[in-house]
Amino acid sequence: MRRFSWFNATSLTLGFAFLYLPMLILVIYSFNGGRNVAIWAGFSTKWYGELFRDQAFLDAAWVTLRVGLMSSTLATILGTMAAYVIVRGGRFKGRTVMSGMLYAPIVMPEVITGLSLLLLFIAIGLDRGLVTIVLAHTTFTMCFVSVVVSSRLVTFDQSLEEAALDLGCTPWDAFKSVTLPIIAPAVVSGWLLAFTLSLDDLVLASFVSGPSSTTLPIKIFSAVRLGVSPKINALSTMMIAIVAFGVITASLINKRSVTKRLKDEQEAAAS
């Protein structure tokens, strides 16, 4: 409790107000009946209705969802493999190149990644569409998955794996029944991260998408380029609500499982 002064309280309050007020204002104004963004014209949900009647938005949402599911699943498989190879694979030719390639897309400006992928797709004659977006997102997000998974792999006790091998497991069995259950939480968070990044991506998708495969961020970007749109406010509010719901549910489940484990441990100790 020491040193929690008025100064700290003020900076926390102002800081969190700065982080959350803009989104709060956006949410409130999504229920504004008027077209003008600053003038409150009564509570209304009409923009939500208009949003759901706009086929272009629904199509874009469907494209985004499919791309997200496909690319995050592929990225999780590839990223976990890559993390396993880097952390457990020992020495092999090109290990440095591989860890460099896994690190680079994270820090490289997305405009460069987008441009280079597009030029590749054109060079090999692959038509721009759903497939190219999935390929681009998989490449970009697998690097994040591999970071998340390898940080878990580094901390866990390798002797568990060795014990399984000593007891007659094949390497694959050892991975399946020992390693995978232990790293599973990291794999799941990696998947969630990849999925979120894919849903959110504008830059890569702008480069590699075709006319028939507009994603939601592209649609939002072109709608708000020239100014605020009440329909986008409604859409943003729904997206914020989904994220908030997801994060709060996840943290509640997490808390519950921690309490349960503590209780189990207490009971085990008591008996």
Place this chain on the structure above:
Amino acid sequence: MNYRRLMLIGVPYLWLLGLFLVPFIIVLKISLSDIALSIPPYAPTLDLSEGWAGLKDFFSKLDFDNFLFLKTDPLYWKAYVSSLQIAIFSTAITLLVGYPIAYGMARAPEEWRATLMMLVILPFWTSFLIRVYSWMGILGKEGFLNATLMWLGIVDEPLTILNTNTAVYIGIVYTYLPFMILPIYAALDKLDISLLEAAEDLGCTRTSAFWLVTLPLSRPGIVAGSFLVFIPVIGEFVIPSLLGGSNTLMIGKILFEEFSSNRDWPVASAVAVLLLLIVVVPIVLFQRSQERQAEAQK
């Protein structure tokens, strides 16, 4: 090396090779080509069917014209300078805003900290685009901020903030703030309070104890946070496009426009190569400082 191990290494390796390294080499190559009115709109293209002669022909036609062009057109170097300038200033502002928040979090009662952490991370999961967009409704001429200021009687005329560099700075500080707060918080959280007590026992005031003890010990967090903001901001595209004006020059935006509106692929590729060269320096410095940090902790 058995079959399974080969698969395990080979699949992600080939994926990254094909979809990261090869595309990058293509960018390098096109940046050295000339613009042409064809599909694809650049020449020469590498024609391996002609064998050695084709390869020789290809290399003889490569030149640095596009890079020289970037040098002669003031738009490009102005954009580079202004990207760096915006990145440096916005990193400094983010640090000034983020440090007190991280400090307050580290000094908050123990039972609050997990919740505060979650509140800092939560915006990460929310769409970046939406967070930038939310400021358009606030900063616009008829936006929330101007409406409030006029209602309070502070200003008579609406302020022009949207579509200026000020709006770009606000957008950057807002979206990248968590990147600054988290590493600084991590550094401050580890700080041993008894060091501060010792400093005060030895006659430091609270303020001088902060400057002499807390600030130097949180340096790793400050360094990491600053790089985490600086590096992505240089190539930023969404924020200058939505919040910036026509005179906001940022290289990410120029690259995108060069590519999509002007369809000048060779110049766009040259811009990309130079952007990468600019970004590589801070990335290498960041990695070095992280490694030194890891060494020091051992």
